[in-house]
Amino acid sequence: MSRLSILILLLIVLSFSSALSELCNPRDKQVLLKIKKELGNPTTLSSWLPTTDCCNNWVGVSCDTVTQTYRVHNLDLSDLNLPKPYSIPFSIGNIPYLEFLSITGTPNIIGTIPPTITKLTKLRNLYIKYTNVSGQIPRFLSQIKTLEFLDLSYNKLSGNLPAWLPSLPNLVGISFDGNRISGAIPDSFGYFPKSFVMLSLSRNRLTGKIPATLAKLDVKFVYLSKNMLEGDASLLFGSEKHTRHMYLGNNSFAFDLGKLGLSKTLEGLDLSHNRLYGTLPKGLTSLKDLYYLDVSYNNLCGKIPRGGKLQEFDASTYAHNKCLCGSPLPSCKRF
Incomplete structure (x- = not known):
């Protein structure tokens, strides 16, 4: 057999071997x-x-x-x-x-x-x-x-948020941030499966109130900032829930912040640029994992509770409210 024939045969074998591997x-x-x-x-x-x-x-x-x-x-x-x-x-x-x-x-x-x-x-x-x-x-x-x-x-x-989403039996989370989705949050969103931990709908064009059915949800991560939502969002909170992030800034929510029950696992809370009233809940002082807080641009009043991490945040966290006072803001004159 010539050298050329051997070489051709070797190439064929190598090619076949490569295909098999x-x-x-x-x-x-x-x-x-x-x-x-x-x-x-x-x-x-x-x-x-x-x-x-x-x-x-x-x-x-x-x-x-x-x-x-x-x-x-x-x-x-x-x-x-x-x-x-x-x-x-x-x-x-x-x-x-x-x-x-x-x-x-x-x-x-x-x-x-x-x-x-x-x-x-x-x-x-x-x-x-x-x-x-x-x-x-x-x-x-x-x-x-x-x-x-x-x-x-x-x-x-x-378009609108699809009411059929909770029918997905294994759904853990959805994120539709930064789109042009409009209309109200469907009532059906209160019936996501127990595995569901993340609801992220920020930076859209959502309107209306939070459906009462959402009070049933125990979601770890809620992001609804920068929409046109209104009314009472306190139903999203609860001391027995396992919420870690609650970001509701830049909407038109209006409720008494002082009456909120807060999740002990809360790490981030943004309620800025809304129409909240009342005082800051004392429960904020017991949140050991809280690393982000913003309640600026609301109608809150009273003394900022002392304790926990509340004095570690700078004044911008509490700025532009009706009459909040106390560290890190100027001291209270009437409270």
Whole structure:
């Protein structure tokens, strides 16, 4: 056998051996390459090559090595340098074992969320944020019963909050901050599953009062700042709840702050730029983990309770109220 024949045979063997050692499922690989093409072959995905293993060193791709199915289960399409505006590829729904999908930090992603995403029947975490995706939050997302966290923040979404969201049985949290969502918070939001810990709806155009049903919720993280909400938000509080963050600033809430029962686990509380009245609750002094507090720009009165961490915050925390006084503000003259 000639040297040339041996060399050719060796190359064939090496090529065959390489193909056998590839972990990536061929169907997943073809879908990923199609997604890359549908996004204009961005240089961010230059590692996605037909000749390489998608389970090894493809940016944003990871495969299931625990059960050794080696199916693609995580896909992170972040900060893509797209050459022009593109919609989310419809073929994204053809990765059947996907559990985590993130499309973030790419202003050139436009259009609406594709319905093919409902084919991802194992999807647990969906992040579409900091894009120019528009339209309403689609009802077909209610078909993905495996969803645990839904983050659609900082896009151009509009319409109302979907009343069907609490029907997702495994939902842990939602974040729709920084969109153009309008209307009232649905009554159904008081019936999220017990696993639910995060309600984040800041920087939208929400109006109306907090539904009475939300008094039933025991949510660790509540972010409703910078909307046009009004009325009594005291029902969100409770000494028996496990709230850690309560951010309600820049709304038109009006209630007696002094009558609040506060969660012992409270770490951050923003009630600034509202119409709150009464005194500061003495329960604030017993909050050992409180690191952020802002009650400025309200109608509060009376002496700031001494103790806990209340005197560690600067005067801006309490500024622009009706008649609050005491350290760190000037001393009280009448109280």
